[in-house]
Amino acid sequence: MIDSEFDRRDFLKVLGWGGAAVALSGCGNTSIEDGKETIVSYVQAKDYVIPGVAVYFNSTCAQCDAGCSITGKIREGRVLKLEGNPESPINKGRLCGLGQASVQHHYNPDRVREPLLRQGDKGEAISWEKAYGLINEKLSGVKGEEIAFITGDVSGHQKVLLGNYMDSLGSKNHFVYEAAAPAVVRAANLKAYGVEMPRYRIDKAKVVLSFGADFLGTWVSPVHFAQQYAAFRKGVDGQRGVLIQAESKMTLTGANADRWLAVRPGTEGILALGIINALGIATGDVAQLVKDYDKARVSRDTGVEPSHIDKIAAILRLRSPSLVLAGSAAEGYVHGMQNAEAINLLNYVLGNVGKTIESPVSVPFPQLAPSKGNTASLKRLNDDLAAGKYKVLFNIATNPVFTAPASYKFGDSMAKAGFKVAFAHYLDETALQADLVLPLDSEMEDWGTHVPEYLTETAQINIQQPLMERLHANTRGMGDILLALVKQRKPEEYKAFDDYYGYLRGAMLQNKGALGGAEKDDDNFWNDTLSNGIVKLSGPSSALSGKADVAGLKLPAPREADKEYPLRLIASVTSNLRDGRHTNQPWIQESPDPLTTIVWDSWIEMHPKKAAELGIVEGDIVKVTSRTGSISAQVYVFPGIHPEAVSIPIGRGHEAMGRYAKGYGVNPFSIMDSVFESTTGELAMHETNVNIAKTGQRVIVVKDEGPVGGKQMGARIAVSRSTDQVDLSKEV
Amino acid sequence: MHRYLRFPAMLACFLMAVTCHAATDQPLTTEDALGPQIQQPIEFPHYRHAGNRNPVDPTNSDPTKGGMEINCQYCHTYARRSLTAGIPPLQKCIGCHQNIPTVRDKPRIVELFKYWDAKKAIPWKKVHDLPDFVRFNHERHIKRFIEQQGRPVQEVCGYCHGQVKEMTTARRQKPITMGWCRSCHMKDHVVVVANKDGIPEGGTPLGKQDYWYTFQKPAEKRNAAGELTAKGPNDCWLCHK
Incomplete structure (x- = not known):
């Protein structure tokens, strides 16, 4: 009978299936959690606030110095998303990945939240009153020349207020430091065109010849140039623009070029002179200068084939106007200035000056114009600190301990200053060495004005306004801090201003007429200003005044191979990481590098030929040694680099700065030699020579490209184990 | 019966039984599924504000019996403008109650004014909670049923929220599950x-x-x-x- 035919085992199986079916059919009644969450209403709601409906405020992106205007989407008092402000002639409604990630700067869990005073190895949370009192106390009896300030690029009213505070202290030691600024190119431009940055018109050019200017990724104002580039590719007179990129390590712009030329590191200027020679249209001094740079020699020196030089000369002759750009790859050498000058000379020979190189607009208020950063200033500060010149050092949100070459020993120099105050968002490498750390508001909580370094159609003052309330009660805006500090010195002059907002509003209204609000009343003008987020100004253009000057232009012969350190280290600037101040934003870590698609780690780019010669394959951990030091990282074999060079991106390798930055990758600054550009004194970032040694370890490079499933070098990551149990170093 | 047929046959019977059971248990109509009674910081009397007037007491003097028939949207103003209904700002309560001296000394009103004087938000508990992956749009339903079809407000809100006008603090009356949503759709x-x-x-x-x-x-x-x-x-x- 049926009873005897069923056994216990089958019965249990069926019971199990039945249970699963009950569980499935029960789905849908389980996820509502009544009474668990609190729903907090407003006490008093603003008229425009509707829960669930976003409002938008205009402000300015502070992730880099391009000065893109942004529109923040705010819901229930929280900023959720940023987009470009279409009214800005700089970014015209666009925003790059770096800008998008800035909400993660604002919400970062590792922000400093209280003023911290050093007690041995620990920071003790103190009140702002005590902090201000302490600064006042430490400054008493200290002479003005014993006080130094280090900042990044600074402009607008914050610059004015900082200047006033420094005046009140009698200090003239303002060091404006940017680790990845085009300072040598600025100097060369000043010599060639009479202005530091002319207005480049990529959109008007028919050919762009760029010597390592990564204008789509990192150079000067990438979002603006990317839009010019789009117009350039659509073409002038139906001719699609041709982009030629000559550099030693492929950049994002290089990857977009029609022709990418791998140039031997440091010979960019020689190639420029070789092209002038091949053009055959130069006269006078210039012709005299380039007469020795014939194709055979230039090809031998630069590694660029003679036929390519001919082709470039041919297309430049054929299509006019063109545009030649000198970028960071050309300037990072002892003769960087000479390189940039030779490249600028090409623009004169081709007749581009005045056509695709236009005079820039100037800011009608010079006191608001940006103080532009460079690396020579850090060298000076380091020397002064090492000599014990400063008793008090103020650091405004820069991180030189991370970005100074190790040979500076900046940390040790800094320790010689008696009292170090760091205004910081995070406990980064530099803030950790300070005696007093004062927490700053994020750019989405603070007031400010900015004048972009690179202006486009019009001069403009960008408004920065809070997009939401402070996340943490005890952070302060830099403007408010400066105002409080300057009040300690000049209480009478500043007593009318309760806070930086009041100061800013007063200062803007005072110049209402010049700012285009002559016929508006104060409130209307101010409201319009905040709602637009930009004040556009009609300033006079500063005329281009330079000339094709060949005096003093002398390029050195290419470097002989160093026997001990045969390879050139290119510490590259990538569009995600820049100088590493945003590495703790997880989106930045997570977005794949545009060229290698590597995430969350550093890598060493090496040419396949060189790798084969050294017996290295992708994923090998190698030790890179320079005269200064050594670091180890994974190799990425990449044809977009000159065989005589290896490249490590800067920005990773933090030893502090929070959970998303600390311990990821390596920092090439830690092996960078102190070699300087001869004219400007800027750090020559491509002058470090290294050798490579295998360590015997091998890992799987975590990257987006390649076949799905992580099949690499014939090996396959075990798919049977969960990712946290896979040891990548054992998988190969 | 062959052994290899036995197992599937038994399995099929069980599954059928289970599915039938589930089908009858799963609420596919608007039948009520009362949620838990939730303790709120102030026991807000919905019946008093939104409930029907007591026909035998035209002056509405007995607070236990008559309501004031206030339109739901008078306080819940966000529902017709946004995805989320939101909770009325405290200001809204005070706007009326500062002009109603007769109930000013009642314990709940005293409590209310304590929050107002401290300018603190009232930590209400959420009664109708949907999972985070569900996006319910209040505005759209109100546009269709109230504005386009002209149905009574309390009826329309009641499709999902039940007879709130008869409650003190709101209590969930409908299952608000996906199957239940679809029963109407x-x-x-x-x-x-x-x-x-x-x-x-x-x-x-x-x-x-x-x-x-x-x-x-x-x-x-x-x-x-x-x-x-x-x-x-x-x-x-x-x-x-």
Whole structure:
């Protein structure tokens, strides 16, 4: 009978299936959690606030110095998303990945939240009153020349207020430091065109010849140039623009070029002179200068084939106007200035000056114009600190301990200053060495004005306004801090201003007429200003005044191979990481590098030929040694680099700065030699020579490209184990 | 019976039994599924504000019996403007209550003014909670039922929130599960089609809209009453963005 035919085992199986079916059919009644969450209403709601409906405020992106205007989407008092402000002639409604990630700067869990005073190895949370009192106390009896300030690029009213505070202290030691600024190119431009940055018109050019200017990724104002580039590719007179990129390590712009030329590191200027020679249209001094740079020699020196030089000369002759750009790859050498000058000379020979190189607009208020950063200033500060010149050092949100070459020993120099105050968002490498750390508001909580370094159609003052309330009660805006500090010195002059907002509003209204609000009343003008987020100004253009000057232009012969350190280290600037101040934003870590698609780690780019010669394959951990030091990282074999060079991106390798930055990758600054550009004194970032040694370890490079499933070098990551149990170093 | 047939046969029977059980248990109609009684910081009397007037007490003097028939949207102003209904700001309560001295010393009102004086928000507990992956749009439902079809406000809000006008603090009365949502969305709703000139013909007017929102394609033939019907929005992405 049926009873005897069923056994216990089958019965249990069926019971199990039945249970699963009950569980499935029960789905849908389980996820509502009544009474668990609190729903907090407003006490008093603003008229425009509707829960669930976003409002938008205009402000300015502070992730880099391009000065893109942004529109923040705010819901229930929280900023959720940023987009470009279409009214800005700089970014015209666009925003790059770096800008998008800035909400993660604002919400970062590792922000400093209280003023911290050093007690041995620990920071003790103190009140702002005590902090201000302490600064006042430490400054008493200290002479003005014993006080130094280090900042990044600074402009607008914050610059004015900082200047006033420094005046009140009698200090003239303002060091404006940017680790990845085009300072040598600025100097060369000043010599060639009479202005530091002319207005480049990529959109008007028919050919762009760029010597390592990564204008789509990192150079000067990438979002603006990317839009010019789009117009350039659509073409002038139906001719699609041709982009030629000559550099030693492929950049994002290089990857977009029609022709990418791998140039031997440091010979960019020689190639420029070789092209002038091949053009055959130069006269006078210039012709005299380039007469020795014939194709055979230039090809031998630069590694660029003679036929390519001919082709470039041919297309430049054929299509006019063109545009030649000198970028960071050309300037990072002892003769960087000479390189940039030779490249600028090409623009004169081709007749581009005045056509695709236009005079820039100037800011009608010079006191608001940006103080532009460079690396020579850090060298000076380091020397002064090492000599014990400063008793008090103020650091405004820069991180030189991370970005100074190790040979500076900046940390040790800094320790010689008696009292170090760091205004910081995070406990980064530099803030950790300070005696007093004062927490700053994020750019989405603070007031400010900015004048972009690179202006486009019009001069403009960008408004920065809070997009939401402070996340943490005890952070302060830099403007408010400066105002409080300057009040300690000049209480009478500043007593009318309760806070930086009041100061800013007063200062803007005072110049209402010049700012285009002559016929508006104060409130209307101010409201319009905040709602637009930009004040556009009609300033006079500063005329281009330079000339094709060949005096003093002398390029050195290419470097002989160093026997001990045969390879050139290119510490590259990538569009995600820049100088590493945003590495703790997880989106930045997570977005794949545009060229290698590597995430969350550093890598060493090496040419396949060189790798084969050294017996290295992708994923090998190698030790890179320079005269200064050594670091180890994974190799990425990449044809977009000159065989005589290896490249490590800067920005990773933090030893502090929070959970998303600390311990990821390596920092090439830690092996960078102190070699300087001869004219400007800027750090020559491509002058470090290294050798490579295998360590015997091998890992799987975590990257987006390649076949799905992580099949690499014939090996396959075990798919049977969960990712946290896979040891990548054992998988190969 | 062969042994290899026994197991599947038994399995099939069990599954059928289980599914039948589930089908009857799963609420597919608007039958009530009372949620837990939730303790709120202030026991807000919905019945007093929104409840029906007591016909024998025209002055509304007995607080235990008569309501004031205040429109739901007078306080819940955000529901018709936004996805989320929100909770009225405290200011809203005070706006009226500062002018009602007769109840000023009642314990709940005293409590209310304590929050107001401290300018602190009242930590209400959420009564109707949907999972984070569900996007319910209040505005859209109010537009359709109240503004376009002119149905009574309390009836429309009550489709999902139940008879709030009879409660003190709100308590969930409907299951608010996906199956329950679909029980309404899959009904045949009377709709109108715009003719060539864009003017709706026959049926219950849907306002000036001559497009279907995301309604499904109307039935080919009119029903016995001469109405054209269509099933409600059925796209996954409407709620699961």
